[in-house]
Amino acid sequence: MHDRTAVSRPTLEAVAARAGVSRATASRVVNGGQGVRTALVERVRKAVDELGYVPNRAARTLVTRRNDAVGVVIAEPGSRVFSDPFFARHLRGISKELAAHDSQPVLLLVEEAGDYDRVGRYLAGGHVDGALLFSLHDDDPLPAITRRIGMPTVYGGRPGRADAAGDRSLLYVDSDNRGGAREAVRHLVGLGRRRIAHIAGPLDQVASVDRLDGFRDVLIDADPRLIVEGDFTPGGGERAMAELLDRCPDLDAVFAASDLTASGALRVLRERGRRVPEDVAVVGFDDVAEVAELTDPPLTTVRQDIEGMGRLMARLLLRSLEEPDDPAERLPLSSVIIPTRLVRRASA
Amino acid sequence: MHDRTAVSRPTLEAVAARAGVSRATASRVVNGGQGVRTALVERVRKAVDELGYVPNRAARTLVTRRNDAVGVVIAEPGSRVFSDPFFARHLRGISKELAAHDSQPVLLLVEEAGDYDRVGRYLAGGHVDGALLFSLHDDDPLPAITRRIGMPTVYGGRPGRADAAGDRSLLYVDSDNRGGAREAVRHLVGLGRRRIAHIAGPLDQVASVDRLDGFRDVLIDADPRLIVEGDFTPGGGERAMAELLDRCPDLDAVFAASDLTASGALRVLRERGRRVPEDVAVVGFDDVAEVAELTDPPLTTVRQDIEGMGRLMARLLLRSLEEPDDPAERLPLSSVIIPTRLVRRASA
DNA sequence: GAGAGGCGTGAGAGCGCTCTCACTCGGTCC
DNA sequence: GGACCGAGTGAGAGCGCTCTCACGCCTCTC
Structure with missing residues (x-):
């Protein structure tokens, strides 16, 4: 060819x-x-x-069995991780860290079910030294593959139960979704809000659940009618906000699981004549891209350090590649939770 | 190690x-x-x-001298190409096309001047069969490098003069920036607008110049005071809009060189009490990510098919890799301009 | 001054694959 | 019936590198 x-x-x-x-x-x-x-x-x-x-790297690889390349696998590019801002930031962090160690990221996108096979073969083919996996759903076959071929792997985001069950020592890097959510809700409470609603992300994603848990940590006996599941999109935010207002017209704050969700909620609030933040305070989550600054009013939100997450994933992977064969000499590696922080703007 | x-x-x-x-x-x-x-x-x-x-791909590569991998070089990740939405879409298109030919994208980000060296060495090292170059400024050393080592290369975006000078048969894929701009401005003219302003992108970028040229194609003798240079950001859009309103309070339409720019312009228009679209019609450019839908009112804008651009770049590169050695047998390959189209929403 | 010990160097095997070339074998042609 | 032929197969070289091992030389010790 x-x-x-x-x-x-x-x-x-x-x-x-x-x-x-x-x-x-x-x-x-x-x-x-x-x-x-x-x-x-x-x-x-x-x-x-x-x-x-x-x-000639091929010749060198042939004898050393080292590729100086790692696979970056992104499943479901339609999904959240891939959604523009995250993706680019992750990759930037990963790339920086790898470059510093003379290694390169090889991109592997999984678009359809058939792609798993291709990607699995690629990984098994020994073209990369390790893998960074952004995989979201529990039935993803990739973790099983990397485990079987003994390929060092670091996950982006805390894996769901099914993955974790197979290997307790599994390595991942995640944002402090739960802590960030707690901080957001505490902020609303501190503002004197008493009827605080939550528009969650899709609850089959770990990050959504973590954020919901954080919400509940602060509002232990929250009215269940104040919690609606969204889908991280503006449209979903609109629908959820409308439903919330119908159910509980007396709500005075909303914690949205993402900035895009929040932007949809803002639009509905405006349409219904609620002033933000006077009548209803709104807090988002992410603070990536310009979304939070574009909204009217600018959004108070929880910032995640996505680039740092990427960098840490790469670092963790490189470390586990360096591990000496003798298990006794191995430095203990552990997963990392990256702190988040509240960025205050006008909406709350 | x-x-x-x-x-x-x-x-x-x-x-x-x-x-x-x-x-x-x-x-x-x-x-x-x-x-x-x-x-x-x-x-x-x-x-x-x-x-x-x-x-074992290393062994195979050693003898066939084929890598089944192409380098995707992105210079200046702070810049426009890298800016989130573009980047992810490009990569998605590229990845899809490559995957269909059993090839993989290797990501090479250039962050600082020193990185050029590293990337140049990597390309010269023969680890990839070809390169996709997103390089914006004229003094980028990479085109010279790929030319010197005879590596098939396809550019994302029409290269500037300096690059093109070295090689007339240079391959690139670009959006029809000029045509899209013409369509946007014609639309405004069709709405009966007579004082149409333009907030340009940074004029050291080819895409910005092309859009400005399109604007001028329609408004041949436009009042020069109606043209201001921006920087593709919301903040730049705000400053430019403020300046335009000060200079020409009678303007009745604005064509912004990007959606982010337009969003900044919208904010200033709102602050100054101008209704959109009644008093001032606004058209943006890009229609990527959710920006155009998020603004208030939703933005009429020129849509670019970024993913298609990525796919075409990959296809063009794969084709030039397939070329037979005998120059006589070569199929002629040529650069591609991808059409844009106007998406009408509420702002114009 | 002879033996031990180290350090620097080169010869050569081998990583896993592709690809050329020679060989075999059954069938065809005159 | 012998020369010819083409298709199918195997032997083996070689891609460019790393790494082990043996060898030579120099310094040191007694």
């Missing part, structure tokens, strides 16, 4: 010949130069420069 | 032994089975299944 005519690049052999040393010595120099006389190191370096030598 | 203990995978040798054939025959079967007796094909296939054999 691809019939690339290789632009022939100099080999290590050529470098060695030019420097008047053996291939072995040239290799040593290229890989750090430990235990080679300074004079020779310099001769080889010079030859490398003159020839413009760049090691 | 990375001391991965390889989970030893079966080799082609093992498959051959189990199937009772030579390695060569096993290889033929794995690569399609051309010219092998059906009986043998089946024996080998069975052995592959039983052993769970997956070809």
Whole structure:
């Protein structure tokens, strides 16, 4: 198929010949130069420069079994993780951290059921040293695959029960969804609000459940009619807000599980003549992209450090790749929860 | 450094032994089975299944010089291309197309000047078959690098003069920025607007210039005071709008070079008591993410097919990788301009 | 001055695959 | 009936690199 005519690049052999040393010595120099006389190191370096030598990674991988690449698997690009702002930020953090360790992210998007197979084969094919998995639903086959082939894996977001059941020592990085939600609701309480509603995210996602739990942590005996499930979209926010207002016209605050949800809620509140924040205070969640600043009024929201999350995922993965074979020498690695913080704007 | 203990995978040798054939025959079967007796094909296939054999891509790459991977280089992640919505959509289109050809995108972000070196080395290292370049400014060293090493490259967005000068046959995919701008302005004219302003994007970017050109195509002798340079952000839109209103209080329409810019403009218009669209009609550009729907009123805007752009870039690159060595046999490849279309909402 | 010990270097095997080339074998042609 | 042929198969070289191991040389010790 691809019939690339290789632009022939100099080999290590050529470098060695030019420097008047053996291939072995040239290799040593290229890989750090430990235990080679300074004079020779310099001769080889010079030859490398003159020839413009760049090691052939395929050859190197073949013998070292190291790829210097990790797979970034994103399942369901229609979903939340992929939804624009998250995705780009995650990737940026991941890329930065990997680049610092001379490793590269290989992107693997799963769009349809058939893609799992392709991605599974790719991972099993040993083209990457490890995997970063953004996988949301419980029946995702990928965790089982990486576990079976013994590929180091770090999850983005706390995995659901089914995944966790298989391996207690599973590594993940997540935002402090629960803590962030608590802070948001406490803020509303602090403002003197007494009828605080919650528009949740889809409750089959762990993050949604965590945020709902945080809400309940503060409002232990919240009126169940004040809780409605949304879907993280503006439209869902509109529908949920309308329902809430119908059910409980006396509500005086809303904690929405995402900024987009909140933006929909704001629109309905405005249509129904409720002033924000005077009549109803609104708090969102995410603070990514410009959404929270675009709304009218600008949204008070819980900020997540998505880029930091990506960076930490990569770091955790790189660490587990470095692990010595001897289990006794292994440094203990553990999952990380990244703190969130409330950003106050005009809506609450 | 990375001391991965390889989970030893079966080799082609093992498959051959189990199937009772030579390695060569096993290889033929794995690569399609051309010219092998059906009986043998089946024996080998069975052995592959039983052993769970997956070809070692490094070994294959070493001999075929094909990577089945392409580099996706994004320079200046702070910039427009990277800005969330674009990035994810591009990548999605690219990934889909590549996946269909069993190739994978390797992500290369350039954050700081020093990264050019790293990325350049990576590309030169022959780890990818080709490159998709999102590079915006004229002094970007990457085009020169890919040209020098003879690596097939497709650009996202029409390159600036400096790049194009080096190679006339350069391949790129771009949105019809100029045509889209024309359509937007014609729409405003059709609404009977006579004092139409333009908030441009940063004029060192080709897309901004193209949109401005489209504006001018329709309004050949536009009052220069009705044109202000913005920066694609809401804040820039606010400043530009304020300036425009000060200069020309009689303006009755604004064509903003991006939706974010338009959202800032809308806010200023509201503050100054201008009704949209009654007093001032507003049209944006992009229609990605939910921005245009979030604004109040929802924004009329020019939609770009970003995902399609990504897909086409990948397709163009794959095609140029397939090119036969004999120049006479080459199918002519040419750059593509993807149409845009006006999406009418409430603001104009 | 002879033996021990280290350090630096080179030879060579081998990573897992593809691909060329030579060989075999059954069938066809004159 | 022998030369020819094409299809199917296997042997083996080689892709560019790393890494083990053995060897040579130099320094040190008694």
